[in-house]
Amino acid sequence: MTQEITLKSLWDDAYAASLDEPGKLLYRSNLLGSDLRITNFGGGNTSAKVMNKDPLSGEDVQVLWVKGSGGDIGSMKLDGFATLYMSKLMQLRAQYRGLDQEDAMVEALGHTIFNLNPRAPSIDTWLHGFVPHAHVDHVHSDAVIAIAACVDQVRLTEEIFGGELGYLPWQRPGIDLGIKLGRMAEENPALKGVVLGQHGLFTWGETAKDCYLLTLEMINRAAVWLDANVKRPVFGGEKVPALAADARRATARRLMPLIRGRISQGAHMVGHFTDAPEVLEFVNSHSLSDLTPMGTSCPDHFLRTKIKPLVVPADADAAALDALIAGYRADYAAYYDRCKRPNSPAMRDPNAVIYLVPGVGMISFAKDKATARVSAEFYVNAINVMRGASGVSRYQGLPEQEAFDIEYWLLEEAKLKRLPKPKSMAGRVAFITGGAGGIGSASAERLLREGCNVVLADIDQTALDEVVSGFGKRYGRDMVRGVVMDVTSEAAVIAAVEYTVGEYGGLDVVVNNAGITSAAAVEDTTLAMWSRTMDILSTGYFLVGREGYRVLKAQGLGGSMVFVSSKNGVAASPGASAYCTAKAAEIHLARCMALEGAPMGIRVNVVNPDAVLRGSKIWKGEWSEQRAASNKIAVSELEEHYRKRSLLQRSVFPEDIAEAVCFFASDLSAKSTGNFLNVDAGNAVSFTR
Known part of the structure; x- marks a missing residue:
């Protein structure tokens, strides 16, 4: 067991040299x-005191390199470090007189910046600068925090x-705590580090x-001791049995849109679900009801997860969730009123971030997927801390007032205000069929640029993987998912929409875009051609539309459905009866759904492209050859032919269709439903009338 819980050194001497x-x-x-x-995402700090040449004097000066504000030591680059003159930091230390100067001293850090470095120093700068050693680590190790969260720490x-x-x-981090830490190190030269109560480890x-190596050694020592001394079964043993894995996921998928609809009235939230072993061990335990109200100990934990989670029964229905969520909001408001200071910022969102479901796992919600996922990771850290502390002693969270003073710290509020304004579709979730094709991928990119999370569905696994990988590199892996789906399979459509809900907690936009083409004179149209065309373009749109509609209705947040039809849906063409009929069916289905969805704020609109050749799968091969033959031109001349045919004499590209899709998906079209928009560079036969 010891071998499994201890950390191994990854240091490479040759590389370091x-x-x-x-x-x-x-x-x-x-x-x-x-x-x-070792430490949670974004948590902890590292530093080194380095001799650098002063850019003004040319003299060698000692500079503190320390992780800057808001960084993550696991993924940061060299520009993530703040750099400060050590001599000026020590001058500030000499000027400090008392706790009422704490926040002002943070502002004064700006006068100590070395080489005009734009990276803002964090509040923990003081704790590194005043330690009289060249290298300092501060980490939020679960094992060490477990010790620091015991009543007999x-x-x-x-x-x-x-x-x-x-x-x-x-003590709340700041110059005062930094001075105390530095003084302890100065007065006790044999010390290798310090445990900060409820907070973490300094080495x-x-x-x-x-x-x-010392950081790893101290974490390992704590982990081995905890494992050897923990009382078993942990958390008092199992009280609620875990559901089977499929049942856990199904329960989460049922609950997530219901919760999301109730907490997204101010801003759309994105969800994350985990049923990791440590989560199940906690949510199913006898200790759950005792430990959850106590909150977390480490400041980083509760800044991400709020003062405490909300426990939700696996069988909770809409009425039960209404009561539970209303009760949490009232409790949070009472906490705010009890603890607020005269200068406290206004109360923030009173909804829970973490939702614990016995027998099922943990759901988290935040304004974006990455934050929801990281918040869940932080609560897993908190679970590990509670396991360790309650297993060897009695766990204690931060005192309520101390927790509030961190959560509503004016410096934290200032940091929040510096965040960039959310993009227009931040927190929204879109499901796009035909996602690996030209129009589908262009629509996905357009929505991603507006901050929307996107799930791409396509029958072509290879093309789908390539598109999703590209978007992940450009917009972040949390923002995009891919799912292989055949729109003609009811089971596949249901599973794909369920996957979307499981990944992001709900749904806001459905883009029905998957398509094929077929061309033949009526007398040459086989039943197989007719049926395949109808299955994909008519039945497929129905299945995707129905499943998306069900989620939007359950969620209660309204939403937008966009059907990508065709000019041929309103203007018949010879030699394509199956295609034209199916496209007309799409338009009328959209109108029917617009009628039913309007009372719930669910909008359904149609985009009609024409002759979008670039990047289009349906224009590859037989369809292009048929259209070229019908117009007595070469395939290579098709795009120019269609450009000249349009009233505006312009070609239509996937990006043009994506603009229309984004318009209907976004709040820009909040008062439009049952409409269609032609994007065809002008075609008189398809004018609306």
Whole structure:
């Protein structure tokens, strides 16, 4: 068991030898941040005191390189470090007189910046700058925080670390805590680091490698001790049995749109579900009801997860969720009223972030997928802390007032206000069929640019994987998913929409775009051709539309459905009776759904393209050859032929259709339903009338 819970050194001496001191700091930081057992995403700090040439005087000066505000040590680059003159930091230390100066001192950090570095220093800068050692690590190790969250944390720190680590009680990070930490290190030169109550671990060393290895050593010591001394069964054992895996996922998919609809009135939220073993162990345990109200201990944990989670029964229906969510909001408002200061920011969103479902797992909601996922990871950290602490002692969270003062800290509020304005479709979720084709992928890119999460469905696995991979690199993997789906299969459509809900918590936009073409004179149209065309273009649109509609209705947030039909849906063409009929059916289906969806704010509109050749799968092969033969021209002349045929003498591209799709998907068309928009560069026979 010890072999499984201890961390192994990943330090490569040969690689490190090729790096300068800032490079070694980055290397160390990335190694530490690569393992969530060492620190959570965005949590912890690393630093090094480095001799650099002053750009003004040319003299060698000591500079503190420390992780900047808002960074993540696991993924940061060299530009993620703030750089500050050590001499000026020490001058600020000498000027400090008391706690009422704390926030002002943060502003004064701007006067210590080295080399006009634009990276803002974090509040933890003080805790690194005043430690009289060249290299300092601060991490949020679950094992160490478990010790720091016990009621007898002082005794346990001494017992486990044998005086090699000091102890400082909980205090909000700032210059005052930095001075105390530095003084403890100065007065106790044998110390290798400090445990901060409820917070985490500080270690230091004279080289980057020494500091890295010491951090691992202290985390391993805590982990081994906890494992050897923990009371079993953990969390008092199982109270609720876990449902089967399929049942867990089905329950989450049922609950997520219902919760999302109730918490997204102010801004659309995106969901994440996990039934990881440690989550199930906690949500199914006897200790769940005792531990969840106590909140988390580490400040980083509750900044991401709120003061406490909401427990939701697996069988909760709409009425039960109404009561549970209303009760949580009232409880949060009471917490705010109890703890607010005269200058506290206004109360923020009172809804829970974490939803614990016994027998099922954990659901989290935030304004974007990445934050929802990371919030879940943070609560897993909190679970690990509660497991360790309650297994060897009695767990204690941060005092309520201290938690509030962190959550509503004016400096934290200022950081929130500096965040960029959300994009127009942030928090929305779109499902697009035919997603690997020209129009589908162009529509996806257009929605992604507006901050929308996108699930692409396509029957072509290879093409789908390529498109999704490209979008993931450009917009982030959390923003896009792909699912293989045949629109003619009811089971496949249901599964794909369920997958979308499971990945993002709900649905806001359905783009019915999958298509084929068929061309033949009426007398040459076989039943097989007719049926296949109808199955994909008519029945397929019905199945996707129906399943998307069901989610939108259950969610109660309204939504938009966009059908990509064709000029041929309103203007018949000879030699394509099956295609024209199916496209007309799409338009009329959209109108019928617009009638039924209007009372619930579900809008259904149609985009009619014409002759979109570039990137189109349906224009490859037989269809192009048939159209070219019918017009007595070469296939290579088709695009020019259609351009000249249009009233505006312009070609129509996938990006043009994507603009129309985005218009109907977004709030720009909030007062439009049952409409169709031609994007054909002008074609008199398809004018609306």
